[in-house]
Structures are given as structure tokens and as C-alpha cells.
Amino acid sequence: MRYAYFPGCSLSSSASDYDLSLRTVCRALDIELVEVRDWVCCGASSAHATSHLLSIAMPVLSLSHAETDGFERLIAPCLACLSRFKVANREMQENPEVREKIHRALDYQYRATVKAYHPLEVMMEEEMMEVIRSKVRKKLSGLKVACYYGCVLTRPPEITKFDICEDPQSMDSIIRVLGGEPLDWSYKTECCGVSMTLTRSDIVLKLSNDLLREAKEVGAHAIVVCCPLCQANLDTRQLQIEDKYGVRYGIPIIYFTQLMGLAFGAFPKELGLEKLITSPRDALEVCGLM
Amino acid sequence: MRVELTENRGRLAKRLQKITGENVMLCYQCKKCTLGCPSAYAMNLKPHELMRALQLGLEDQILWSGIMWICLSCETCNTRCPQDINILKLIDGLRTYYFHRDYYNPVPELPIMHRLFLKLVRRFGRIYELGLVLILNLKMVNPFKDTDMALPMFLRGKLKLFPHRSEGARELRMVMDRLEAMEEKT
Numbered sequence: 072m073r074y075a076y077f078p079g080c081s082l083s084s085s086a087s088d089y090d091l092s093l094r095t096v097c098r099a100l101d102i103e104l105v106e107v108r109d110w111v112c113c114g115a116s117s118a119h120a121t122s123h124l125l126s127i128a129m130p131v132l133s134l135s136h137a138e139t140d141g142f143e144r145l146i147a148p149c150l151a152c153l154s155r156f157k158v159a160n161r162e163m164q165e166n167p168e169v170r171e172k173i174h175r176a177l178d179y180q181y182r183a184t185v186k187a188y189h190p191l192e193v194m195m196e197e198e199m200m201e202v203i204r205s206k207v208r209k210k211l212s213g214l215k216v217a218c219y220y221g222c223v224l225t226r227p228p229e230i231t232k233f234d235i236c237e238d239p240q241s242m243d244s245i246i247r248v249l250g251g252e253p254l255d256w257s258y259k260t261e262c263c264g265v266s267m268t269l270t271r272s273d274i275v276l277k278l279s280n281d282l283l284r285e286a287k288e289v290g291a292h293a294i295v296v297c298c299p300l301c302q303a304n305l306d307t308r309q310l311q312i313e314d315k316y317g318v319r320y321g322i323p324i325i326y327f328t329q330l331m332g333l334a335f336g337a338f339p340k341e342l343g344l345e346k347l348i349t350s351p352r353d354a355l356e357v358c359g360l361m
Numbered sequence: 362m363r364v365e366l367t368e369n370r371g372r373l374a375k376r377l378q379k380i381t382g383e384n385v386m387l388c389y390q391c392k393k394c395t396l397g398c399p400s401a402y403a404m405n406l407k408p409h410e411l412m413r414a415l416q417l418g419l420e421d422q423i424l425w426s427g428i429m430w431i432c433l434s435c436e437t438c439n440t441r442c443p444q445d446i447n448i449l450k451l452i453d454g455l456r457t458y459y460f461h462r463d464y465y466n467p468v469p470e471l472p473i474m475h476r477l478f479l480k481l482v483r484r485f486g487r488i489y490e491l492g493l494v495l496i497l498n499l500k501m502v503n504p505f506k507d508t509d510m511a512l513p514m515f516l517r518g519k520l521k522l523f524p525h526r527s528e529g530a531r532e533l534r535m536v537m538d539r540l541e542a543m544e545e546k547t
Contacts, residue, residue, distance in 0.1 A: 080488040084521045085514065109529035111486040116434055117478035120456040120471075123380075124540050125479075132529065132536060176539040222435035227447075236440060262399045262435035269497055270470035271403075271431070272507070278399055307510050307519075346517040 074193070075142035075185065076104035077133060077156075079149040079299075080112050086149075086299030088343025092328035093148055093190060095341045099206055099332075102193065104146060108136045115151040116266040128173050130159040135181045145187050150298040151265075154223040156187035157230050189224060190328065191241045191297055192233050203248055208336040210250030214358040217291035218242040218253050218327075219282065221301045222262040236260075242295060242327050249334040251358070256289045258282050265300040272308075279304050280312045283320045292354040293323045295330060302326065306348045323351035333360050370418030377415065381454040387444040388412040394438035394448055404431050405467075408438050408448060415451070424464045429455045430471035473500055483537055486530030491520060 082090040097104050114129035134156065137145050147153040162169050163183040174180050194203065220239045228236040237260065243253035261282060264275040282305060286294050296302045306324040313319055325347065332342040339361070344351060355361035374385045394408035395401050401408060406426035414423050423429075429452050438448040460472060474497055481489050498506045514520040527533075 080490070083487070083525065084490050085519045087518065109486075109527060109532070111527050111529040111533045112482045112488050114479075114482070117475040117482075119434070119453050120475050121460055121479060122457055122540065122544060123453070124544065125537065128536050128540055129482075129533070132533060136529070172540075172543060176536050176543065222433075222437070226436040227440045262433050262437070264399065264433055266433050267400075267471075269494060270474050270501070271468070274400055274403055274431075274433075277402075307514060311507075311509065346519060348513050348517065 072101070072144075072193075073103045073105060073142070074188075075107050075137035075140070075145040077107050077110055077113075077137075077145055077147045077152060077187075079147065079152040081149055081299035081303070085303060088346040089148060089299050089302070089326045089328065090343075092326055092332050092342040095337050096328045096331045096335065097190075099335050099337070100194075100199070100202055102146075105140075105142070107133050107145070108140060110136065113147075113152040113155040115155060119155075124169065124172055124176070126155065127159045127162050127169055128176055130155045131163060131173055131181050132177060134159065134183075134185045134187075135177060135179050137185045138181060139179075142185055145185050146190055146193065147187050148190050148297075149300065150189070150221050150223050151300060153187055153189050154231070160185075160187065161230055189233070189297065191224070191245075194245060195234075195241045200244070200248060203245065203331070207249055207334045209334055209360060211246070211330060211334055211358045211360070212250050214251040214293070214354065215254055215291055216246055216251055216293050216295045216325075216330075217256050217286040217289060218246060218259065218295050219286075219301060219305075220259050221296070221298045222260060224297065225260060242297060245327060245331065246295065249330060251330070253295075254289045254291055256285055256291075258285045263301050263304040265304055268300075268304060268308075272311075275304055276308065276312050276315055279308060280316050280318075283309065283312060283322055284318070286322055287320055291322065292357055293325050293351060295325055295327050297327050309349050321349060321353070323347055323349045323354050325351055325354075364417060364419065366417060373418050373420050373423075374415050376458070377451055377454045380458060381447070381450040383447050383451050383454075385412055385415040385446070385451065387446055388416065389444065391443060393441045393443065397437040397441050398432075399435060399437070400431050400433050404428050408432075411452075412446070412448070423455070424459065425467065427467040428452070429459075430466065430468040470497075470501055473497070479537075481524075483534055484526075484530070485524045486527030486533050487525060489521075489524035491522060492524060 119126035264278040
């Protein structure tokens with residue numbers, strides 16, 4: 072299956088490990104990723120705080136490139152981008168006033184035919200689970216993880232239309248297929264505070280500390296994530312959090328694609344595992360993967 | 362709290378309804394929004410209080426509380442609201458409406474960040490992370506903020522020193538200019 076691929080700004084710089092592991096896993100699953108031609112930033116939290124029209128125009132610009140190139144499905148691995156795409160498509164379909172203005176601004180009649188998907192959505196499609204199962208060569212036996220979905224993968228449900236809003240299960244079921252043990256915990260969709268990360272870091276440290284503490288309490292060896300922004304907050308700020316709250320976590324924050332890659336038998340280098348700040352070595356030794 | 366109601370107290374709610382399509386009068390103060398809000402602890406005015414203030418037209422209290430900039434846009438409140446009020450849409454309405462207006466804002470970092478973010482995106486078509494952090498730190502008069510994170514990130518190749526310019530940057534600039542002209546007209 073061929074998909075337009077929108078890596079987004081994070082995956083092309085600070086989250087290169089997510090990009091690397093996603094490409095590796097997609098190759099194994101016969102999902103072809105074609106980077107969107109001349110894509111631009113989705114505008115994420117800044118555009119919708121500034122101008123509603125701009126917040127629709129920015130994602131639509133990249134979507135229109137995918138549309139002219141004949142794609143109907145687009146993969147966006149970052150939750151911020153994904154959410155902007157879904158909101159933009161919905162506005163373009165349902166709000167004629169906005170649609171008309173965006174058409175004029177872009178000088179292009181975007182028909183909202185390019186649907187945006189998170190990699191998890193693609194992997195949860197029928198038969199895909201069987202393909203994943205058939206690719207598993209090394210089981211993640213004994214590895215206990217807390218799956219962290221972040222804020223806007225499932226919210227608001229009328230726009231995301233994916234998984235169970237307050238208690239999502241998609242990542243949990245993938246981990247189960249890989250042979251790992253997803254733990255029950257109550258912070259699956261709590262926010263890590265990312266839009267404040269550069270400005271009011273105090274809020275981010277508090278929220279991320281809550282998450283790490285809860286994961287530690289339920290006995291997780293690692294937190295598995297599906298968004299570069301969640302990963303950045305929980306991983307790169309973990310030392311700051313430990314300092315501020317006088318605790319020691321040492322919990323690695325691993326992308327679900329990295330775990331899939333490991334289970335498929337890919338080399339750690341192909342998955343960017345050495346790029347994680349909190350080393351995943353201890354956690355992966357549990358299941359004999361490192 | 363003593364509240365003085367002004368004659369045109371319905372103005373703010375009407376204006377927001379025009380921008381966002383949301384009707385604040387539907388709120389009956391069940392407080393689900395506040396109970397689920399991850400940053401409510403840092404707000405002077407909680408989400409359900411914002412709703413009441415909007416109903417009463419207490420514009421100054423809303424602006425001075427800084428709530429619209431402390432909100433993380435995590436969509437929990439609107440997902441749980443039993444009246445189906447999209448509170449985030451209302452907050453975005455407040456943010457955009459007041460973005461180019463003068464008022465006392467206790468959290469000025471946020472609009473500063475948004476402005477800078479869009480300026481960089483306008484130039485490069487994508488975000489230049491290091492540039493954003495460095496300039497923002499200078500603007501917040503906190504130049505060494507988070508420098509402890511820089512080295513570990515750099516050593517792992519997670520920090521790009523130079524910006525990457527997208528081929529789509531020129532087109533994006535054109536779109537931004539056209540939108541600005543459109544918005545000025547209205």
C-alpha cells in the first residue's frame with residue numbers, strides 16, 4: 072500500500088529516531104511511504120492561537136500537494152500534525168465560508184480527498200495485525216510497558232474517529248502481539264503539556280512528573296509512545312524532573328515503532344535506539360533484546 | 362467575589378459565538394471541564410469559571426487571569442462537556458480575537474512564542490527548533506534556560522544547528538500574505 076508521508080518538523084530534526092524506526096517498520100510491513108512534495112509546517116499550536124484561517128490553510132497546503140500527486144491516504148506520525156490535518160479536512164468539508172477563503176488564498180481547489188492517518192490507525196486495520204504477528208521473530212517476553220497515547224490521538228472523538236476515547240487500546244494490542252505486557256494505568260491520555268515546553272516549563276515538568284510517577288508505580292519497565300512531542304517531554308526533560316522532584320525514575324521512553332522493529336529483528340541502529348536520552352538497555356535486557 | 366454587571370454584558374458572548382459558533386449560555390456549571398483539565402491547577406480562573414465569566418461578560422477578569430494562554434489545547438474539556446460546548450474553540454476564539462489587541466496579559470511568553478514560531482515558519486517553511494529556542498530564551502530574558510538539555514541532544518544527533526528551508530516556503534509565504542490581506546478587510 073502506498074501512502075503520502077508527512078514527517079513534520081519534529082521527525083526531520085529532534086525526533087529522527089521516530090522517523091528512522093517508522094520507515095524501517097513500514098518497509099517490513101510493505102507500507103510504502105512517499106514524502107509529501109515540498110511540505111510545510113502544519114502550524115501546530117501557534118497557528119490556531121493566532122488565526123483560524125491560517126490554522127486551516129497551513130495543513131491544507133501540504134494536503135493539496137498530496138492531492139495533486141494523486142494520494143488519497145496520508146500518514147502523519149506526529150499527533151500535533153495529525154490533529155491539524157483532521158481538523159482542516161473537516162473544516163474544508165463542512166464550512167463553506169472557510170473553504171471558499173482557503174481556496175482563494177491557496178489559488179487551488181482542495182477537495183479534501185486526502186485522509187490523514189496515524190501509523191497506529193494503519194496498523195489497526197483489518198488483516199494488518201496478522202501481518203504484524205507473522206513478522207515477529209523475537210518476542211518481547213517479560214517486558215512490562217505503560218502505553219502512553221497522548222492528548223489528541225483520540226480527542227475529540229468526533230474528529231479523530233479512532234480507538235476508545237478515554238481508554239485507547241490500539242498500542243496495547245500491538246504490544247501484546249509482540250509478546251510484551253501492556254499495563255493498566257490511568258494516564259494513557261493525560262496531557263504532557265507540550266505546547267508550554269519552551270515557555271512555561273514548570274507546567275510541563277509537573278505534568279510529565281505525574282506521568283512518570285504513575286508509570287513507575289504500576290511497575291513499567293518503559294513507557295511506549297506514539298508522538299515525538301510526548302517523547303521529547305518525558306525523555307529529554309526526565310533529568311530535570313528528577314532534579315526538581317527529588318526522585319529517580321530512569322524510565323526509557325520508547326517509540327512503539329522501535330519496539331516493533333526490535334521484535335521484527337531489526338538492528339538497534341536501524342531504529343535509532345541509541346538516540347534515546349534515557350537508555351533503554353535495562354528495560355530491553357529484561358526481554359533479552361539487548 | 363463581588364461582580365458588577367455592565368449594560369452590554371452580552372457583547373463578549375455574542376462576539377465569540379459569531380467567531381466560533383459556540384453558545385456559552387448552555388453551560389450549567391457541572392465543572393467536568395475543570396476536573397479534567399491538566400493545567401487548571403495553574404489557572405487563576407478555572408475553565409468552569411471562565412464559562413460563567415463569559416456568560417456575565419466579565420472581559421477584564423478573563424483577560425487578566427491569563428487562562429487562555431495557560432490552556433494546553435489538550436481537548437479534554439470539550440470531549441467531556443455534557444452540553445457539547447467546544448470550550449477549546451471558545452479559548453481559541455479569545456486567543457485570536459485578542460491577539461492583535463492591547464491588554465494586560467500575565468503570561469506574555471505565549472503570544473511571543475506563537476509570533477516567533479510563525480515568523481520562523483514563514484521564513485523557512487518549517488520550524489527551526491534551535492533558532493526558536495535561542496531567540497525565545499533571549500526574549501524571555503532567560504538565555505540559559507534548558508541549556509542542560511542541549512548537549513545530550515546534540516551528542517545524539519537530535520539537535521540540528523542550521524535551519525532547513527522547505528521548497529514550499531515561498532508558496533506558504535504567499536498564502537500567509539493573502540490571508541492577512543483578507544483578514545484586514547474584515
